[in-house]
Amino acid sequence: MKVLVVGGDGFCGWPTALHLSARGMDVALVDNFSRRRIDRQIGSASLTPIVSMEERLATWQALRGRALDFTELDLAQDYESLCTLLTHLAPDAIVHFAEQRSAPYSMRSPATKRYTVQNNLAATHNLLCALVEIGLDAHVVHLGTMGVYGYGGTDAPIPEGYLPVRVSNAQGQWIEREILHPTDPGSVYHMTKAQDQLLFAFYNKNDGLRITDLHQGIVWGTQTAETKLDERLVNRFDYDGDYGTVLNRFLMQAAVGHPLTVHGTGGQTRAFIHIQDTVRCIELALTSPPRSGERVRIMNQITETHRVRDLAALVAQQTGAAVRFLPNPRREAPENELRADGRRLQELGLTPTTLSAGLMQEVHEIARRHAARCDLRKIPSTVRWRQDEGEAPAVAVA
């Protein structure tokens, strides 16, 4: 199977490309290096030292004898080159990670709100439009997010994409329908993923494009079997207030002796998945594509749910770190339940990596090993969801 990974230099894209290559797929990558550019813009950097794409590819080639084709290309900006590349490569499938993926960054300023909307929707739409224009029946696998749903549903588990409902007919009888699950995104970033769903539904209905949308939980961990093989293959690890995900931030904070920063009561329940499971899920989605004529296939890419304060307590217990509660910059309920159905990927063969002490140790070792690279000033989250809510508090550096 020939697979094109767009956004192949990112936190999920890079380990996915290596994983698929290791599984014998013929993998090509596209990236515009926007994530590295944003690092420079906001003065942050991956805790792990990541090398250039050129060196990443040469290392993989030397270690495994497998070439990864790479093209620097901005999907949102350069539609003609995208068409040319797709025509030339003619991939069987495209894994679409080419979107700005941080909620805090998307709320940072008018410019980042506008960039997130413009970039994410143009990248997705250009890809779909190009497939139709060149007549390529490639399976599109897109990384969505559980965050499209918000956290205010019933106590029933969030189903995988489509929700059975009862609606009234003209006679007042309640009849059963299945609808695309309503969305309630909590940031501009999450909103673009909800808008993506409408793009997918339309291009699937009108043009028969075959699409799988994977609503992923919060990713934790850094390394996969392939990125561990050589230091030059290491995955990026973000710990800053914009791009660091909650559990990785806690592990980093513990490693450098910083209090674990919990926003609000920590009563937010979120879905999680390990990066090793992310790459496996992509493989599973690729190897069981939708049939021609099938509606958009939606799966919840999650393995477990946790409350943020419970995660903080777990990390504190294992490391002796203090926990500090800070005001929550997000506009969200202080406490929420979250249940979600994630059976489909497990039925396809996913064996979940659970949040066991051993795996936390692994991540902790990444954090401690590179602690000297940590810029403590980048730890606080300074983005405010609304301008009128005052400066988000900077946490004192330990």
Next chain:
Amino acid sequence: MKVLVVGGDGFCGWPTALHLSARGMDVALVDNFSRRRIDRQIGSASLTPIVSMEERLATWQALRGRALDFTELDLAQDYESLCTLLTHLAPDAIVHFAEQRSAPYSMRSPATKRYTVQNNLAATHNLLCALVEIGLDAHVVHLGTMGVYGYGGTDAPIPEGYLPVRVSNAQGQWIEREILHPTDPGSVYHMTKAQDQLLFAFYNKNDGLRITDLHQGIVWGTQTAETKLDERLVNRFDYDGDYGTVLNRFLMQAAVGHPLTVHGTGGQTRAFIHIQDTVRCIELALTSPPRSGERVRIMNQITETHRVRDLAALVAQQTGAAVRFLPNPRREAPENELRADGRRLQELGLTPTTLSAGLMQEVHEIARRHAARCDLRKIPSTVRWRQDEGEAPAVAVA
């Protein structure tokens, strides 16, 4: 009340600006003249001779002694100027027509699909983002479309924005909820209006923006009380395959002795509204704005529903025109029912202009009067919804 009409040079925008000015509101206009540019691009033109914006404004000033402030500005492209203008004007309300509004044009080519997505979403998002950035609590009145819903629901009338449903909780009990009505857009254009709804919902929830979204039916007619006052105030009348709306196309075809072109069986049922009622609805929406903290207010801006073949029969009967059935370029059900609730605007004071013979005569007179300006080659609809469905048939010119 100070009102800014963005898209104020268009088919709905221009008569709205005059109507609001005539009602005593302090009206400013913005446009980027994209509609006139697209006319040149596709070689079409308004049947009615429309003069320059400068002459339109001077005429209104001379007739009514009321100045309309005008700024040439592209909302989608020039965010900084938009912020400057909004800060300077500080309008109480903004009427948002600044979107590409033709479904066939949006399906014409990859370039027009991409333009429609980029333009419409950037225009809407820039407007909302700017209001938040400058802290202006202006009421946004947006022209949506009934087409966001598609035509496959139950036989119950489409409610105004929010649909009561029953969903299951964890115990399998069906509990009542109210959700944003699911969408099923039939073109890229309609899809952008469905995506707009997600922008509105987010900015309303996160930033408290006050927004009214008016899901309009197909507009017919040309003139309003104000555009009739002087030839230089005349509204545009589109009859071409891309921008002409169905009833206006029939009237034009009858006027020039062309067969009335019905696509498919003509069994499509659509909602309609006269342009005079459009401008009245905007006024009604403006004068009863949502309260602070209220969710997005959604109203169906329609007055009646008709089957396309019934409209053709009615026009044929009055004019002696022939009716010709052609293959349907759209991907849609050949026949559909449509019922929709349009009570809210009537409760606010709308008295519907119905499709009576008298009003058809008025439009017919516009068509016949300017028949010499008609380019018969522009009548056929040549856009195909899918590339693999062959060339849309050109109708023989009578």
